[in-house]
Amino acid sequence: MVIIAVTAGNNWERRKMILKIINNKNVIYSFKPEMDFIDQVKPGETFKIMTNDCFLSQIKSEDQDYYNIDNSKINSATGPIFVEEATPGDLLKVQILGIDIDSKGVAVIAPNEGVLGNKVDKPLIRIIPIANNYFKFGDHLMPIKPMIGVIGVAPSHEDGECPTEIPWKHGGNMDTNDIRENSTIYLPVRQNGGLLAIGDCHAVMGDGETGVSGCEIAAEITLKVDLIKNKEINWPLIETDNDTMVVASGDTLEESVYNAVDEATKHLQRGLEVSWGDAYILSSLVVDLRISQVVNQKKTVRAVIPKSLISTDLIINSL
Amino acid sequence: MVIIAVTAGNNWERRKMILKIINNKNVIYSFKPEMDFIDQVKPGETFKIMTNDCFLSQIKSEDQDYYNIDNSKINSATGPIFVEEATPGDLLKVQILGIDIDSKGVAVIAPNEGVLGNKVDKPLIRIIPIANNYFKFGDHLMPIKPMIGVIGVAPSHEDGECPTEIPWKHGGNMDTNDIRENSTIYLPVRQNGGLLAIGDCHAVMGDGETGVSGCEIAAEITLKVDLIKNKEINWPLIETDNDTMVVASGDTLEESVYNAVDEATKHLQRGLEVSWGDAYILSSLVVDLRISQVVNQKKTVRAVIPKSLISTDLIINSL
Numbered sequence: 001m002v003i004i005a006v007t008a009g010n011n012w013e014r015r016k017m018i019l020k021i022i023n024n025k026n027v028i029y030s031f032k033p034e035m036d037f038i039d040q041v042k043p044g045e046t047f048k049i050m051t052n053d054c055f056l057s058q059i060k061s062e063d064q065d066y067y068n069i070d071n072s073k074i075n076s077a078t079g080p081i082f083v084e085e086a087t088p089g090d091l092l093k094v095q096i097l098g099i100d101i102d103s104k105g106v107a108v109i110a111p112n113e114g115v116l117g118n119k120v121d122k123p124l125i126r127i128i129p130i131a132n133n134y135f136k137f138g139d140h141l142m143p144i145k146p147m148i149g150v151i152g153v154a155p156s157h158e159d160g161e162c163p164t165e166i167p168w169k170h171g172g173n174m175d176t177n178d179i180r181e182n183s184t185i186y187l188p189v190r191q192n193g194g195l196l197a198i199g200d201c202h203a204v205m206g207d208g209e210t211g212v213s214g215c216e217i218a219a220e221i222t223l224k225v226d227l228i229k230n231k232e233i234n235w236p237l238i239e240t241d242n243d244t245m246v247v248a249s250g251d252t253l254e255e256s257v258y259n260a261v262d263e264a265t266k267h268l269q270r271g272l273e274v275s276w277g278d279a280y281i282l283s284s285l286v287v288d289l290r291i292s293q294v295v296n297q298k299k300t301v302r303a304v305i306p307k308s309l310i311s312t313d314l315i316i317n318s319l
Numbered sequence: 320m321v322i323i324a325v326t327a328g329n330n331w332e333r334r335k336m337i338l339k340i341i342n343n344k345n346v347i348y349s350f351k352p353e354m355d356f357i358d359q360v361k362p363g364e365t366f367k368i369m370t371n372d373c374f375l376s377q378i379k380s381e382d383q384d385y386y387n388i389d390n391s392k393i394n395s396a397t398g399p400i401f402v403e404e405a406t407p408g409d410l411l412k413v414q415i416l417g418i419d420i421d422s423k424g425v426a427v428i429a430p431n432e433g434v435l436g437n438k439v440d441k442p443l444i445r446i447i448p449i450a451n452n453y454f455k456f457g458d459h460l461m462p463i464k465p466m467i468g469v470i471g472v473a474p475s476h477e478d479g480e481c482p483t484e485i486p487w488k489h490g491g492n493m494d495t496n497d498i499r500e501n502s503t504i505y506l507p508v509r510q511n512g513g514l515l516a517i518g519d520c521h522a523v524m525g526d527g528e529t530g531v532s533g534c535e536i537a538a539e540i541t542l543k544v545d546l547i548k549n550k551e552i553n554w555p556l557i558e559t560d561n562d563t564m565v566v567a568s569g570d571t572l573e574e575s576v577y578n579a580v581d582e583a584t585k586h587l588q589r590g591l592e593v594s595w596g597d598a599y600i601l602s603s604l605v606v607d608l609r610i611s612q613v614v615n616q617k618k619t620v621r622a623v624i625p626k627s628l629i630s631t632d633l634i635i636n637s638l
Contacts, residue, residue: 211600291610
């Protein structure tokens with residue numbers, strides 16, 4: 001497949017190039033400190049990566065038995081990908097240039113899963129057609145908002161193995177709206193090559209993913225990776241047009257909130273060169289805490305720092 | 320003070336009128352099922368209400384002793400106001416037409432208060448000047464976003480007395496961004512006259528109010544009250560230009576999330592006339608859970624239902 005991308009040559013001419021495409025056959029179900037990589041890319045390289053839906057295409061009909069699907073094949077992530085020159089202590093910068101999704105997604109609810117799992121008496125599967133940037137649910141047409149559920153790197157030896165179901169400091173199953181086209185994700189490199197893996201896209205998902213699934217869907221993601229040498233973060237960052245977001249997780253929402261506010265306050269303290277107390281008050285005034293997901297084994301929130309207060313570059317340069 | 324307001328006469332002519340102004344001298348510190356009202360208004364009436372800052376103007380300087388302020392005078396709410404014809408089982412519709420704030424606000428942090436209270440070694444007070452729709456914090460100018468922290472009615476006898484510090488089914492200290500100019504709040508009438516009270520405005524507050532205070536400030540609020548007879552809700556609703564929001568609270572964020580998703584799913588089920596299961600899946604796909612505040616005795620979240628899926632009127636008519 002030939003993809004037309006825009007790159008900046010010496011004279012900033014636009015030119016066509018053929019991008020590397022990494023298919024969705026080689027996947028992981030756990031982010032481990034040590035993993036064999038399936039492909040490698042250079043810093044500055046733009047490439048494509050194909051991802052499976054979170055059920056690995058096992059759900060094809062609304063009538064099938066939800067309890068018959070193979071639970072060992074949930075939340076696959078395509079990868080790992082070795083990023084040349086990445087060494088522990090660097091930041092891996094991943095720009096999401098595009099997310100092309102399949103024409104059909106799936107959403108489910110099931111007893112004891114999701115926020116209201118105690119009220120669900122039996123599993124319900126919905127196959128959701130998608131066309132012209134809308135999805136159809138019963139009589140309702142609503143706009144899609146494609147996003148990436150799982151994106152992460154090899155964790156530190158201290159954190160150890162993290163199944164793809166779990167969000168943590170390495171990224172993983174953050175299920176965070178804002179990890180979408182035109183966003184940039186910053187992940188902490190803990191192992192040589194970073195070892196990036198991506199999967200679990202959603203055509204659409206409400207903040208919270210309250211029913212336990214979004215509109216689960218296969219996708220082709222176009223991304224560009226870069227390295228920022230010798231800058232350490234404790235939790236992943238997302239950069240959007242207007243904001244920088246700290247994405248933090250914990251066993252409870254309260255713990256996630258603590259981790260997110262703690263990290264955001266440190267970013268403000270360093271970046272603005274103010275006292276910790278003033279950074280904390282500023283955080284209370286202008287940093288929005290938002291729910292990412294409340295249904296995974298660890299819960300995830302994001303602390304949204306407006307660029308009108310401090311730029312992403314200033315936050316990163318002050319690390 | 321003469322306020323110029325727009326009302327619709329028989330021939331829709333604009334005319335000047337003198338609005339009732341309710342001053343901030345008569346306040347409550349607890350929403351009780353039975354309260355003496357200080358004033359009364361008619362359904363359809365537009366009026367003004369003046370509110371104190373949450374410290375009742377006790378903090379005047381950054382140098383004063385935070386531990387010397389009278390804690391029995393925190394979070395005053397002006398009222399209660401008797402709305403004629405309101406009887407239990409009705410909905411009280413409160414349109415926020417304007418919030419005019421003072422020229423100076425205050426924000427604090429203190430040991431063991433707020434998300435990072437364990438890291439605060441002593442209280443810190445900041446007096447925050449406001450001019451031309453911006454607030455000044457150190458070298459930083461940022462836009463104000465005035466909002467109302469406390470708005471509520473007399474609770475049911477079943478719920479009993481609710482101090483103004485607490486958010487619950489009657490409203491109260493919801494500390495919810497989106498309760499601002501051009502929003503409409505729907506509160507459940509549990510006692511004759513509703514008994515509305517309002518206070519605790521913020522010039523600006525991040526979602527979460529993580530440090531324990533927003534930019535606390537006195538205000539003059541212009542509002543219009545209406546009644547919708549014989550429509551019952553379990554949790555308050557906010558209507559904005561694009562959304563209808565269920566505002567729910569609980570002892571933990573997890574409990575608040577459960578209450579919000581449960582109520583939002585019921586609204587979708589009734590309003591769209593779909594099965595409970597389909598309503599719950601739809602909720603997972605398009606309803607955003609947002610954090611309101613995480614620092615009061617009960618925590619508050621809101622479930623944001625897009626009007627592109629269902630109108631506020633349809634939700635209310637189907638009750």
